[in-house]
Amino acid sequence: MRILSWNVRGYNAPDKTRLIKRCLDQVRPDILLLQETKIKEEDVNVFSRKFPAWKCILVGAQSASGGLAALWNDSVMDVVVIRSTRWWQWLKIQSFQFQTSFFLINIYGPNNSNLKMQMWEELADIMRNDRENLFILGGDFNAILRPLDKMGSVGWNRQSQRDLSSFVMNLGLIEIPFRTWDFTWTNRSSGFLNMAKRLDRFFIAGDWLESHWKSVAEILPISGSHHYPICLRIQEESAPERCSFKFETMWLRDSNIRKLIEQWWKHNLDNPELKQINREAVNHFSDIFNGVGNQGRDMHQVLGVIPACVKDEHNQRLMEPVSMEEVKLVVFGLGSDKSPGPNDFPALFFQKFWDILAKDILGVVEESRAGGFVLRDFNNTFIALIPKKAEITSFDDFYPISLCNTIYKIISKVMANRLKQILDLVISSEQSGFAPGKSIYEGIILAHEVIYSIQIART
Incomplete structure (x- = not known):
C-alpha cells in the first residue's frame, strides 16, 4: 500500500494537474493526500473531472487559502470520513489488501501558533480516546520537530517546535524516517539565502510495531511547489529472521523494568520443568562423555620438574x-x-x-x-x-x-x-613485563646498560 502526501500550494495553477498526474504515474499510490489545494467545497467536481477513476473527499478552502483533499482508488480500499476541520481530515481506511482497517489523518498545520496548539489538542483528544486502533498521521505539519530539521540562517518558530515535540512525545508517536534526503520544503532561493526545512512527515501510533507491517517513507524529487511530495510505502513483513x-x-529508563526483571528472573530460575529438562540433559551427556575417551594426558611428569612455589x-x-x-x-x-x-x-x-x-x-x-x-x-x-x-x-x-x-x-x-x-x-624477579609495578621497558633499559658496560670494559 502506498500513501502519497503533497502540499501543492494551489491546485488551480495550470501545471499542478500535470504534476499530480506525474506523481500518480510514478508512485501509483492507493490514496493521495493533498494540502493547501485552495479549492472551495463546491468545486469538488474539479477533481472528479480530471481524475475520474478516483474517489474524492474535500475540505474546502477559506478565502482562497488552505483546503484539504483525499483521493483514493476504491478498488483497493474503502474510505469513510469520521470528522473534518479546516486543518485536518480524520479518515477510516478499510484496506482490501491487508484485510484490516486503520485511521489516517491528513494534516495541514496553520501558521498561527495558537491555532496550531488548538489543532494538537484536538488530535490528542481523538487518539487518547482510541488507543486500540492503528493511526497514521501525514501531511504538512508546518513545524519542525527538532533544530536539525532546518537548514539556513533564518530562524524558526521555537514555540511551534516545542508544541509539536510535546504532542509527539505525549502520544508516543513514531516518525517514519525518510530514506532519501532530509528536507521537504525549500524557499527556492540560491546561495546564502537558501533555506530548507522538514515540515512534511508521517507518524504512526497504536500497536503498529506488532502488526507485521513494514513502513518506508521517501521524499520524491518532483518540483512545482515549495514542498516536495512524500510517500509512505507499507507492506507485510515476511517472517522475521531469528536474531x-x-x-x-x-x-533502564522505564520505571517498570525492575519489576519485570524480577518476575522474569524468578520465573526462569524456579521453573521446575526447565530444571527437570536440564537434569536429564546433563545426565545423558555425562554418561556419553565420561564413559570413554576422557583419559587426559598425564601431566605429573611435567609438573615434577617444576619447583613448587x-x-x-x-x-x-x-x-x-x-x-x-x-x-x-x-x-x-x-x-x-x-x-x-x-x-x-x-x-x-x-x-x-x-x-x-x-x-x-x-x-x-x-x-x-x-x-x-x-x-x-x-x-x-x-x-x-x-x-x-x-x-x-x-x-x-x-x-x-x-x-x-x-x-x-x-x-x-x-x-x-x-x-x-x-x-x-x-613470577621471578627478572620478569619485567605484564606484572604490577613493573614495565616491559625495564628489559630494554637493562640490555642497553649491559651493552654499554661491555663497551666501556673493552676500552
Whole structure:
C-alpha cells in the first residue's frame, strides 16, 4: 500500500494537474493526500473531472487559502470520513489488501501558533480516546520537530517546535524516517539565502510495531511547489529472521523494568520443568562423555620438574569458597558499557539489578571454582577483527580479539584477584613485563646498560 502526501500550494495553477498526474504515474499510490489545494467545497467536481477513476473527499478552502483533499482508488480500499476541520481530515481506511482497517489523518498545520496548539489538542483528544486502533498521521505539519530539521540562517518558530515535540512525545508517536534526503520544503532561493526545512512527515501510533507491517517513507524529487511530495510505502513483513537477544541500556529508563526483571528472573530460575529438562540433559551427556575417551594426558611428569612455589597455606587461601564481597567488588569494577559478548547482557545490567541477581551470580562463580570449569555457554565468545592498517589484503592484517560474556569476565576476574596475592611467589624477579609495578621497558633499559658496560670494559 502506498500513501502519497503533497502540499501543492494551489491546485488551480495550470501545471499542478500535470504534476499530480506525474506523481500518480510514478508512485501509483492507493490514496493521495493533498494540502493547501485552495479549492472551495463546491468545486469538488474539479477533481472528479480530471481524475475520474478516483474517489474524492474535500475540505474546502477559506478565502482562497488552505483546503484539504483525499483521493483514493476504491478498488483497493474503502474510505469513510469520521470528522473534518479546516486543518485536518480524520479518515477510516478499510484496506482490501491487508484485510484490516486503520485511521489516517491528513494534516495541514496553520501558521498561527495558537491555532496550531488548538489543532494538537484536538488530535490528542481523538487518539487518547482510541488507543486500540492503528493511526497514521501525514501531511504538512508546518513545524519542525527538532533544530536539525532546518537548514539556513533564518530562524524558526521555537514555540511551534516545542508544541509539536510535546504532542509527539505525549502520544508516543513514531516518525517514519525518510530514506532519501532530509528536507521537504525549500524557499527556492540560491546561495546564502537558501533555506530548507522538514515540515512534511508521517507518524504512526497504536500497536503498529506488532502488526507485521513494514513502513518506508521517501521524499520524491518532483518540483512545482515549495514542498516536495512524500510517500509512505507499507507492506507485510515476511517472517522475521531469528536474531540474538540484546539488552538495551535505554530500557533502564522505564520505571517498570525492575519489576519485570524480577518476575522474569524468578520465573526462569524456579521453573521446575526447565530444571527437570536440564537434569536429564546433563545426565545423558555425562554418561556419553565420561564413559570413554576422557583419559587426559598425564601431566605429573611435567609438573615434577617444576619447583613448587605455592605452599599449602597459599593454596588453601586460593581454594576458599567465593564470598559475596569478592563478587560484588568485581561486578561493580567492570566497565558498565563494555562489549557484553554473545549473551548480550552488559555489566550495567548486573550492576543495576544486583539486589535481584546477586545470589545467582555468586552461585555461578562458586560452582565454577568448586568444579574447576566454566560452563560452555559462559565460555562462548565473539571474535572481532580489528584492522592493523588501512589497506587490508589478508587475515594477517587483523588483530583478533575476543568479546567475552559478562559472566565469564566476573568468574575470571574473581580468580585473577586471588592469584594477584601470590604473584610475587610464582613470577621471578627478572620478569619485567605484564606484572604490577613493573614495565616491559625495564628489559630494554637493562640490555642497553649491559651493552654499554661491555663497551666501556673493552676500552
